[in-house]
Amino acid sequence: MEEKRILLQKQIKHYLCWNEKTHAKTPNNSPTPRTTTLSPGRRQTECDNLSLISVPRQNPKQQSNASHHYSVTGTAPDGMRQPLPHFRRNRLLQRSPFSNPACNHPTVNKHQHQQTQQAANPRNKFDFRTYMLEKINIVNQALDAALPLQNPIKIHEAMRYSLLSGGKRICPIVCLAACQLVGGDESTAMPSACALEMIHAMSLMHDDLPCMDNDDLRRGRPSNHVVFGENVTVLAGYALLARAFEHIADSTRGVSPEKIVRVIGELARLIGPEGVVAGQVADLRCGGQGRRLDIGLEQLEYIHLHKTAASVEASAVAGAVLGGACGEEIERLRKYSRCAGLMFQVVDDILDVTKSSEELGKTSGKDLVADKVTYPKLIGIDKSKKYAQKLNREAQEQLNGFDPEKAAPLIALADYIAHRQK
C-alpha cells in the first residue's frame, strides 16, 4: 500500500513536470502534437495522453493484415515516457481492447463461423481491428482539438487529463458508424461523437471519487482527483458535461438545426435521471458498493439497460439522426444499441466467474467477493451464455436490410462484444 502510494506520487510529479515543460515551450499553452513510430513486435506501448493504443497481435502469423508500424499522433508527456512501474504496465496491458480480440480467437461458434465464411468473399471482407484503430485515432485527434489546453489552465488540464487518457472510444465509434450506416457523413457526427466521450470521461471521473467507488487508479494512471484534488475533479466533471453540449451546438455542420436540437434532447435524456444516472443510482442501492441486496432479474436488467446501454443508445441514435435516418431506422439502431449494451454486461458477468485473473487480465471473481447480483448468480452460467447469444442475434437482426458493407462495423462490434475473452 505504501509502495503504491509512493508510485502514485511519482507519477503525479512526472505529470505535473511535463505540464510545466509544455507550458514553458508553447506560447499558446497547448502541447504540440507529435508523431511517434513504434517498432514491430512491441506488444503494448506506454501511451498516456496518446491517441492510439497500438497492439500488434501476439502471434506473428496472425499479423497478415495488420501494419507493422503504427502512426501514433497525440500529446505525449515527456515525463511519462520512461519505463512504467510494473503494476502500471500490467494494468495497461490488461486494459487493451484488442490484445486478444474475440474475432481472432480459435474457439469459433456457429455464428462466428458464418462470419468467417462471409469474410472469405472479398466483397464481404471487413477488418475490424484496422477499422477500430483508425477510428480511435480519428476520434482522439478530434477530442484533442475540441478541448485545447487554454486558460484557465488548471481546469482544462484536469478535463484533458481524463479525456485524452486512452480508452476504447466505443460510444464515439458507434455514433460515427450509425451516421455512416444511414448515408451520413462522418464529419457531421464527429462533434456529437466527441461530446459522448466527454460525458463518458466525466462519468468515470465522478465514479472514481472517494464518495463513489473511491478508486485511485484509472486506465493505469492516478485517478483525476488524486492528481487535481476532489474539488477540481467535481468542477472538471460538470465542465466536461457543459462543454459536451456546447460542442454539439456550436460545431455540428451540414445538418438542420432541428436535427441538432433533437440530438441534444435525446442525448441529455439518455444520460440524465431517466437514463445513465437512473442506472447508477439503482446500482448504488443494489450492491454497487458491495452491499448484499436481493434483487431480481428485472431490476438487474434495469440497472444495466440504464447504466451501460443508455450511453450506447444515445450514441447510435445521435449518429442515426445526424446521418438522416428515418424513424424506423432510428428505432432499429436504438434496439441494436440496447441489445449490444446489455450484452456487454452479461458477458462481463460471465467472464468474471469463468476466467482466471490471468486470462481475464484483471481480478476475476470480483463480483463474487463483493456479493454482487449478476446474471450467472441469478440464472446460472449456461443460461447466461444463451442469453448473451440471444442478445447478439437480436442486435444483428436490427441491421438486416441496411447496406451490408456499411453495416459491417456494427455487426463486427456486436460480435466482438459477444465473444470477447477478457
Added chain:
Amino acid sequence: MEEKRILLQKQIKHYLCWNEKTHAKTPNNSPTPRTTTLSPGRRQTECDNLSLISVPRQNPKQQSNASHHYSVTGTAPDGMRQPLPHFRRNRLLQRSPFSNPACNHPTVNKHQHQQTQQAANPRNKFDFRTYMLEKINIVNQALDAALPLQNPIKIHEAMRYSLLSGGKRICPIVCLAACQLVGGDESTAMPSACALEMIHAMSLMHDDLPCMDNDDLRRGRPSNHVVFGENVTVLAGYALLARAFEHIADSTRGVSPEKIVRVIGELARLIGPEGVVAGQVADLRCGGQGRRLDIGLEQLEYIHLHKTAASVEASAVAGAVLGGACGEEIERLRKYSRCAGLMFQVVDDILDVTKSSEELGKTSGKDLVADKVTYPKLIGIDKSKKYAQKLNREAQEQLNGFDPEKAAPLIALADYIAHRQK
C-alpha cells in the same frame, strides 16, 4: 455542534417521513400540488419545497400595494410544517430577498431619488416587489412541472429537494425579463429560465459538498448531501445539468430551432470551463477556502465576472435570443448583465465590512476572518461604493432606447442590487 447535529437529523427524518407519506398517498408517486393561504401579518412561512417565499412587509403602513394573502402553490411536506427550530427559522428570515428591499429603504441616494420622481408619474410606476413575487411564483410552478417526482424516486427526490427549496430566482427572472424586453413571449423563454435555475441548483449542491465548501446547511435546510449522501448528490448534480439541456431542447416552443441551438451553445459556454467553472476554480486557488493569496484587482474581477456574472449573462442572452433580439440588443443586454452581476459582488463585499451581523442577517466580517481578497480590501470602502455606483450607471445605460415600460423590471433589478442593505 452536537445540538446542531441532532436538529439536522430531526429535519432529515421529517423530510423522509413526508416523502414516504406522499408516495403512499399518490399512486404515481408524485406529490399533489396544493394551495395554501397564509394569514396576513405572518412575516415568514415555513416553505420547504413550496413555490413561494411570502414576506409581507414589517411595517403594515408600507403594505399599500401588496396583497394581504399570498397564494402558495407547491408541494408541502407535512412533517415540515411544524414550527421550525430556532436557528433554522432565523436562517429562513435572513435569506429572504425582500424582507427589507432597498427600493423601500429610507436611505435614498441621488439615483434612487430620480427613480422615486419617475415613479410619481403614473406612467412610470413600477412595483418591483409585486413583479418579483409574481415571477417567483410562476417560475416555481414551471420548475415543479419541469421536474416531476417520478421513477427512479431517489434521484428525482434529491434533484427536487434542492431545486424547489426557495431562492431568489434571479437568473430565471432576468431571462424572462430580457425576452419580454425585446418583444418576445414569456412562455418562449420559460424552459430556458427553468434550465438556468436547474444549473444554479446543481452549482449550489456541489458547492456544499465536503470536498468543496463543506456546508451542511443551505437555505435553512440540511444540504443535499446531508440528506441524500454525497454520492447521490454528485449524481443528482449532473442529472440536473443534463435535464437542463434536455428541457431547453424538448420544451422550447414558438421559436426557430436555430435560436434554440444558439441558446444552448451560449448557455453551455457561459457555465462551462470558460465561464462559471473558470471563476470557481480561480476562486478556489485565490482564497476561496480561506487561504491567503495576494491577488490584484484584475484577478478579483476575473473571478466575479466568471463565477457570478456569467450566469446572469447567460440568462439575459438566452432571453434576448429567444425574444428575437437583434445582435446589438443582445450585446447591450450582455453588458447590462455583466455589470449587474459584478455589482452584486462588489456590494456584497461592502456589506460584509460595513454592516453588523444583525443588520446583515448573516455573519458579517466573514471575508475578513477568511482573509479573503475583496474590493474594500484592495481599493477601500469609498472607492468600492463609487465603483458599485459606476457599474449601476453602466448597467442602466444599456437599457436606454428600449421601451421604458418593458425595461422597468431590469432597471429596478439593477437598482435593487445596487442599494440592497443585506
